[in-house]
Amino acid sequence: MDAKSEVKAIVFDVFGTVVDWRGSTIAELTSFARGRGLAIDCTAFADAWRGLYQPSMEEVRSGRRPFTILDDLHRESLLKLLDTFGVTGLGAHEIEHLVTIWHRLAPWPDMPGGLERLNSRVITGTLSNGNIGLLTRLAKFGRLPFNVILGAEASRAYKPTPEAYLRTAAILNLKPSELMLAAAHNGDLAAAAATGLRTAFIVRPTEKGPSQAVDLKAEQAWDVVTDSCHGLATAMGCAM
Amino acid sequence: MDAKSEVKAIVFDVFGTVVDWRGSTIAELTSFARGRGLAIDCTAFADAWRGLYQPSMEEVRSGRRPFTILDDLHRESLLKLLDTFGVTGLGAHEIEHLVTIWHRLAPWPDMPGGLERLNSRVITGTLSNGNIGLLTRLAKFGRLPFNVILGAEASRAYKPTPEAYLRTAAILNLKPSELMLAAAHNGDLAAAAATGLRTAFIVRPTEKGPSQAVDLKAEQAWDVVTDSCHGLATAMGCAM
Numbered sequence: 507m508d509a510k511s512e513v514k515a516i517v518f519d520v521f522g523t524v525v526d527w528r529g530s531t532i533a534e535l536t537s538f539a540r541g542r543g544l545a546i547d548c549t550a551f552a553d554a555w556r557g558l559y560q561p562s563m564e565e566v567r568s569g570r571r572p573f574t575i576l577d578d579l580h581r582e583s584l585l586k587l588l589d590t591f592g593v594t595g596l597g598a599h600e601i602e603h604l605v606t607i608w609h610r611l612a613p614w615p616d617m618p619g620g621l622e623r624l625n626s627r628v629i630t631g632t633l634s635n636g637n638i639g640l641l642t643r644l645a646k647f648g649r650l651p652f653n654v655i656l657g658a659e660a661s662r663a664y665k666p667t668p669e670a671y672l673r674t675a676a677i678l679n680l681k682p683s684e685l686m687l688a689a690a691h692n693g694d695l696a697a698a699a700a701t702g703l704r705t706a707f708i709v710r711p712t713e714k715g716p717s718q719a720v721d722l723k724a725e726q727a728w729d730v731v732t733d734s735c736h737g738l739a740t741a742m743g744c745a746m
Numbered sequence: 747m748d749a750k751s752e753v754k755a756i757v758f759d760v761f762g763t764v765v766d767w768r769g770s771t772i773a774e775l776t777s778f779a780r781g782r783g784l785a786i787d788c789t790a791f792a793d794a795w796r797g798l799y800q801p802s803m804e805e806v807r808s809g810r811r812p813f814t815i816l817d818d819l820h821r822e823s824l825l826k827l828l829d830t831f832g833v834t835g836l837g838a839h840e841i842e843h844l845v846t847i848w849h850r851l852a853p854w855p856d857m858p859g860g861l862e863r864l865n866s867r868v869i870t871g872t873l874s875n876g877n878i879g880l881l882t883r884l885a886k887f888g889r890l891p892f893n894v895i896l897g898a899e900a901s902r903a904y905k906p907t908p909e910a911y912l913r914t915a916a917i918l919n920l921k922p923s924e925l926m927l928a929a930a931h932n933g934d935l936a937a938a939a940a941t942g943l944r945t946a947f948i949v950r951p952t953e954k955g956p957s958q959a960v961d962l963k964a965e966q967a968w969d970v971v972t973d974s975c976h977g978l979a980t981a982m983g984c985a986m
Contacts, residue, residue: 577919629882639919642869642894654882655894659917677899679817679879 509686509704509729510743515678516624516706517633517656519665519689520641522713524632525611525648528552534607542600546591553715554590558583563635563664573662575637581605609640613648614710620735621651623744629653633674633687635664654678666697675703688738692725699726706730706738749926749944749969750983755918756864756946757873757896759905759929762953764872765851765884768792774847782840786831793955794830798823803875803904813902815877821845849880853888854950860975861891863984869893873914873927875904894918906937915943928978932965939966946970946978 521527535548562579565571584604588596596604624630631654632641641655658664661673675685682702689695690710699705705728711718724731730741740746761767775788802819805811824844828836836844864870871894872881881895898904901913915925922942929935930950939945945968951958964971970981980986 625886629886631882637919638894638896638900638917642871642918646865646869646893651891653886653895654878656878660878660900677878678882679877 507683510741512684513628513686513704513742514680514684515629515631516686516688516738516742517631517674518652519687519691519694520632520634520636520644520657521611522710523688523690523708524617524650525613525644526713527556527608527611528713528715530611531555531607534610535604538600538604542596544593546593549715551587551591554587555580555583558586559635567664567667573658575639575659576635577605577608577637577640580608606643608636609643610647611644613650614734616734616736618649618651620737620739623736623739623746624742625651625653627742627744629678631656631678633657633665633670665694668697668701671698671701671703686729688730688735691721695728696726699728704729706732706741708735708738709733747923750981752924753868753926753944753982754920754924755869755871756926756928756978756982757871757914758892759927759931759934760872760874760876760881760884760897761851762950763928763930763948764857764890765853765888766953767796767848767851768953768955770851771795771847774850775844778840778844782836784833786833789955791827791831794827795820795823798826799875807904807907813898815879815899816875817845817848817877817880820848846883848876849883850887851884853890854974856974856976858889858891860979863976863979863986864982865891865893867982867984869918871896871918873897873905873910905934908937908941911938911941911943926969928970928975931961935968936966939968944969946972946981948975948978949973 518524531552532548535551539546539548562583566573621630631652634641634657636657637659638655645652656674656677658670660677661670663669675682686704686706687695687698688706688708690708690713695705695707707724707728711722730738732738758764771792772788775791779786779788802823806813861870870892872892874881874897876897877899878895885892896914896917898910900917901910903909915922926944926946927935927938928946928948930948930953935945935947947964947968951962970978972978
């Protein structure tokens with residue numbers, strides 16, 4: 507059966523695919539640093555924070571530490587970086603303000619309308635390494651009409667561990683082939699496809715900044731290849 | 747602090763509070779029985795099915811069986827009742843059609859609009875014994891704009907076990923006093939209040955049929971007592 511006929515739900519990778527994590531974290535860090543009189547390179551800080559994302563999850567994936575939600579990993583990484591960048595004396599409220607920058611990331615402009623269209627035909631949701639509290643606030647902040655918030659916390663497994671994909675399908679009472687992952691990252695899609703999920707690549711050529719060198723094109727024959735959520739909705743046969 | 751100022755999220759009991767499970771199951775069973783030429787008392791069947799709900803969950807709550815999602819408990823109860831009512835020869839698709847009646851329950855008319863109002867001020871979600879796949883479809887079927895789908899499957903505990911309430915607050919990064927349960931059942935609210943949650947009683951005087959004798963009034967001083975989701979939205983200071 508083709509993807510359009512078989513897919514009952516589409517779940518989205520979030521950081522990079524749905525929201526512009528880099529632009530938003532740089533903007534929030536810049537605003538905070540200005541208000542606090544801190545002379546730090548906020549672009550370098552944002553990239554370094556994201557740089558600690560995979561290593562922090564790898565501690566969980568490898569079994570070296572028990573499942574830990576992303577808010578806690580973000581906080582640990584932040585504390586390391588504040589030290590590296592020589593920032594001292596922040597209060598607990600300021601630390602929480604910075605950790606929850608990841609709850610206030612702006613969506614790419616095509617997302618709210620594209621999801622609205624997809625909702626007329628399929629279940630839409632998240633399949634993110636973010637925790638449920640983070641993703642719920644992010645969806646509300648960006649007025650993103652997801653039907654369900656799923657991901658690592660629900661499946662107790664960080665992507666690209668196979669269970670992250672398979673348990674998400676099971677939670678939705680679906681066979682893997684009835685579930686599609688939409689993502690801007692070829693590696694995420696490859697792991698999803700290996701477990702039997704359908705795949706949609708949404709290219710986000712500036713996610714990692716103006717000189718992005720990866721994920722600029724589809725590296726395999728994904729079921730859908732597009733440059734926006736509207737393109738995905740059209741491919742799935744949704745009305746405008 | 748008063749509830750209106752402190753509450754950051756409101757989660758709803760679903761069967762009876764958000765949706766008219768009894769009217770919908772009777773209507774679906776009646777339609778199915780007519781199409782199949784079955785002479786069964788559909789009202790008695792619906793009430794008997796719901797009658798097996800608490801005993802089936804009690805097997806899990808007591809620890810006599812591992813956590814099992816409600817769709818599976820509903821299926822087991824259905825098979826027992828088909829036998830009791832002398833219905834034989836149904837195919838696998840027909841059984842699934844009947845089990846998923848619980849995915850297609852009509853909301854009380856005040857719910858979609860009331861939730862829309864609440865969404866302007868707080869996070870809204872479910873805190874139901876239904877599983878995530880069931881609740882996601884139910885919300886979509888009834889156009890209920892919940893921000894997040896939570897409940898027994900997310901907390902791995904059936905209400906009124908304390909963990910069902912406490913883990914829901916934790917998943918949402920909230921203190922118990924920042925989370926409110928809205929329910930039509932005094933017992934559910936009492937269990938939630940015992941764990942520190944805020945409480946809203948929404949009376950649903952015909953949930954159990956025209957001669958309902960329980961839950962016709964608030965049995966304790968809940969934070970909010972009302973007869974609709976709009977009443978709750980008004981109590982929480984939401985604009986019309």
